[in-house]
Amino acid sequence: MPTIRPWDAAPLRRAYAGLDPAGLAQEWLRHNPAYRRDHAATIRTSKVDAEAWRTFARRWGLRFPCRP
Numbered sequence: 440m441p442t443i444r445p446w447d448a449a450p451l452r453r454a455y456a457g458l459d460p461a462g463l464a465q466e467w468l469r470h471n472p473a474y475r476r477d478h479a480a481t482i483r484t485s486k487v488d489a490e491a492w493r494t495f496a497r498r499w500g501l502r503f504p505c506r507p
Contacts, residue, residue, distance in 0.1 A: 468499065477498070
């Protein structure tokens with residue numbers, strides 16, 4: 440991602456213009472260092488623990504579509 444100066448937000452607006460609110464939230468999380476550390480820790484300790492993943496999802500406000 441290019442470096443954006445605070446007074447030059449046009450490239451940033453163009454980069455995220457096509458995103459809906461869920462897409463924007465996903466991009467924010469993807470770049471959030473705390474989320475990335477928490478995700479990595481959950482993967483290391485809970486590869487198959489469904490409750491750990493539910494806790495992780497609740498902690499970050501994640502919701503996934505239900506299966507039909």
